[in-house]
Amino acid sequence: MSEQNSSDIEQAVAEGGAYEVICKRLTQQGTALQNKINRLNTKRAEEFGQTELKIIGRVRVRSENNCVPRDIVQVGSKMMLFGYNVFLGLKTETAVSDVFSLYQMTESTEGFKIEPYQNGDNFLLNSRFVNDFQELYQYYKTTRLLCFHVHHEKLLAVFQIGQKINDIRVFRWQIKGDKAEYIDNRGERDLPKIPSHDFEWILSRREDHIDGAHPHVNILDEVFVETIKGDLTIKVENNTDDGLGIYQEPVEDPHQSLADAEIYYAKLGTLILLKVRPYREKDYRYFIFNTRTHQVNRIDALGLSCVQLPDDHGLIFPNGYYLQDGEHKIFDNAPDDLRFLYSTRSPNGEDVLYLFYEDEAGISALFSYNMIDKQLQNPIYAHGVCLFDDGQMVAFRAEDEEPKRIHPMQVWETPYFGEEHSQSQPINQSFFGKIGNAELVRGISDCYSLVRA
Numbered sequence: 001m002s003e004q005n006s007s008d009i010e011q012a013v014a015e016g017g018a019y020e021v022i023c024k025r026l027t028q029q030g031t032a033l034q035n036k037i038n039r040l041n042t043k044r045a046e047e048f049g050q051t052e053l054k055i056i057g058r059v060r061v062r063s064e065n066n067c068v069p070r071d072i073v074q075v076g077s078k079m080m081l082f083g084y085n086v087f088l089g090l091k092t093e094t095a096v097s098d099v100f101s102l103y104q105m106t107e108s109t110e111g112f113k114i115e116p117y118q119n120g121d122n123f124l125l126n127s128r129f130v131n132d133f134q135e136l137y138q139y140y141k142t143t144r145l146l147c148f149h150v151h152h153e154k155l156l157a158v159f160q161i162g163q164k165i166n167d168i169r170v171f172r173w174q175i176k177g178d179k180a181e182y183i184d185n186r187g188e189r190d191l192p193k194i195p196s197h198d199f200e201w202i203l204s205r206r207e208d209h210i211d212g213a214h215p216h217v218n219i220l221d222e223v224f225v226e227t228i229k230g231d232l233t234i235k236v237e238n239n240t241d242d243g244l245g246i247y248q249e250p251v252e253d254p255h256q257s258l259a260d261a262e263i264y265y266a267k268l269g270t271l272i273l274l275k276v277r278p279y280r281e282k283d284y285r286y287f288i289f290n291t292r293t294h295q296v297n298r299i300d301a302l303g304l305s306c307v308q309l310p311d312d313h314g315l316i317f318p319n320g321y322y323l324q325d326g327e328h329k330i331f332d333n334a335p336d337d338l339r340f341l342y343s344t345r346s347p348n349g350e351d352v353l354y355l356f357y358e359d360e361a362g363i364s365a366l367f368s369y370n371m372i373d374k375q376l377q378n379p380i381y382a383h384g385v386c387l388f389d390d391g392q393m394v395a396f397r398a399e400d401e402e403p404k405r406i407h408p409m410q411v412w413e414t415p416y417f418g419e420e421h422s423q424s425q426p427i428n429q430s431f432f433g434k435i436g437n438a439e440l441v442r443g444i445s446d447c448y449s450l451v452r453a
Helices: 003-016 018-048 128-138 421-422 431-435 439-453
Strands: 054-075 081-086 100-108 111-116 146-152 154-161 168-176 179-184 216-219 223-226 231-235 247-250 262-266 272-275 285-288 293-300 316-319 320-323 328-330 339-345 351-358 364-370 380-382 384-387 392-395 404-413
Touching: 018 431, 018 439, 054 100, 054 111, 081 146, 081 384, 100 392, 128 168, 128 179, 168 293, 179 316, 216 392, 223 272, 285 439, 364 384, 380 384, 404 431, 431 439
Parallel strands: 054 384
Antiparallel strands: 054 081, 054 404, 081 100, 100 111, 146 154, 154 168, 168 179, 216 223, 223 231, 231 247, 262 272, 272 285, 285 293, 316 320, 320 328, 339 351, 351 364, 364 380, 384 392, 392 404
């Protein structure tokens, strides 16, 4: 410890400030630890490399007809299937080429190009598929393409054929390398069943009710909830003598008993999630109670979807995230009704990509979470996303519903490489390589959390 630091501590002791002494020592140790971790993280990045999520190119795709683009998907290693809903005017029949197009992306010194796929192996020309496609548009006049999925080596094309979003018909192909073989138009059972939440809500029981002048429901002996006497109240003390708490908001019906409300909960690390529907109300209200900070935040997006971040970091939901230490962020421009679709982790273990999807408009929201910084980048909103094995990604968004022939797209560089690409890389035999990048990321992240604390 330097002479100046010792002098500061001795002066604080002389002034009788024991708290100040502890603060100074913790600050000094935290600063020293952060400097060491910064150096370690810099060496780690130099050793293993670090790929940022950023735009590296812009391209334009030209379609044969005026259309509204709907989705895009990679097929094999070379092809991109582009799907859209077309407006044909006086044309009486819809052909396969009016809805589907195959493209390939190339890169040169002049930049990126997306051009029609010229190889003769065009799986869209299969006669059985063409017949099934024509029958679909002939018998269901309101047919529209919804989305693509690649699941268990099968390509699925989902069409809405009725008034409801779940009135669907699904075409499916078997992907074999760089080829796709048509199976049939009965692929509904192959659609991935993704739960909107990765935890279970627990309904509070009658045994959890605590009677008194101001009764409440006991949630795990850590937080107490009631919706009586005109307010929804959340308390941190098991005190029924008064109705005060750390959070209050009005309910629609003030004349209700303790048993009239539906109160669910889930404990995830230091966080307790609450799902509450007061008497005679249509919608649930959703809250996060932090047992460490004793703060309450109402976040109704939890009801649509909510999944846990890795290594008990916290939660992510359709319009933001909440960490165990109470840090959180809400994105105001997020589309409504987004639901969790899938997540993928970068091979280096540093980044995790979460994709949420809205069925009606076909909008995807991509959230990239960094395990070291413990931050979520600003989301990418797109109508179609195509992630390649080398980490490059093509994304587009139809800014309006006006049919067009020219469709701008963005080419992104991402850290989300495919498994085959990662396995093809040489094995790192250095000291850091033997430890492993993912293990270093986890340790550095924990040390940064200690510094913040």
